[in-house]
Amino acid sequence: MTAEPKQVIVLRKDLGMRKGKMIAQGAHASMAVLLQYRSVALEDDASADRVVLEMTAAMKAWLDGRFTKIAVSVNSEAELVEVHERAMAAGLPCALIRDAGKTEFGGVPTLTACAVGPAMPDEIDPITGALKLL
Numbered sequence: 001m002t003a004e005p006k007q008v009i010v011l012r013k014d015l016g017m018r019k020g021k022m023i024a025q026g027a028h029a030s031m032a033v034l035l036q037y038r039s040v041a042l043e044d045d046a047s048a049d050r051v052v053l054e055m056t057a058a059m060k061a062w063l064d065g066r067f068t069k070i071a072v073s074v075n076s077e078a079e080l081v082e083v084h085e086r087a088m089a090a091g092l093p094c095a096l097i098r099d100a101g102k103t104e105f106g107g108v109p110t111l112t113a114c115a116v117g118p119a120m121p122d123e124i125d126p127i128t129g130a131l132k133l134l
Contacts, residue, residue: 003120003121003122004061004062004065004066004068004121005058005059005061005062005065005068005117005118005119005120005121006062006068006069006070006117006118006119006121006124007030007033007062007067007068007069007070007115007116007117007118007119008069008070008071008072008115008116008117008124008127008128008131009026009029009030009069009070009071009072009113009114009115010029010072010073010074010080010083010113010114010115010116010128010131011025011026011071011072011073011074011112011113011134012073012074012075012076012077012079012080012111012112012113013073013074013075013134014074014075014076014077015104015105015110015112017104017112018104021103021104021112022113022134025097025099025112025113026069026071026113026115028097028113029095029096029097029113029114029115030069030115032095032097032115033093033094033095033115033117033118034053034055034059034093035051035053036095037053037054037055037056037059037093056093056118056119058117058118058119058120058123059093059118061118062117062118063118070128070133071133071134072128072131072132072133072134073131073132073133073134074131077110077111080096080111080112080113080114081096081111083114083116083127083128083131084096084114084116086127087114087116087124087127090123090126090127092116092117092119092123092124092127093116093117093118093119094114094115094116094117095114095115096111096113096114097111097112097113097114098110098111098112099111099112116128
């Protein structure tokens with residue numbers, strides 16, 4: 001069986017987020033990877049309603065396949081930032097989410113989640129493989 005691409009969503013457990021908030025932050029991270037990865041508006045107009053998403057082969061395979069996602073946790077902002085930095089250094093598609101703090105966190109913008117991939121397991125696992133499942 002050949003390996004299939006996956007995405008790993010990393011969430012901070014130390015914040016005590018409600019489950020719904022955690023899901024929302026993970027969803028933001030998952031979507032942000034695709035939307036931030038070399039997406040280009042088809043028109044120079046800020047009101048353009050179409051974008052072109054440039055994708056890696058793993059991203060395309062992921063979208064054409066099962067959308068495999070794995071949720072894991074870290075226990076601090078520093079750990080979350082480290083995962084994101086390692087993913088960036090490895091050249092993997094990734095996104096770091098900063099919540100505005102309007103519903104939780106007392107109005108303070110707070111780093112809550114990141115997503116790594118879609119990419120192949122042999123690329124993602126060295127970065128996220130040791131993290132505990134959520």
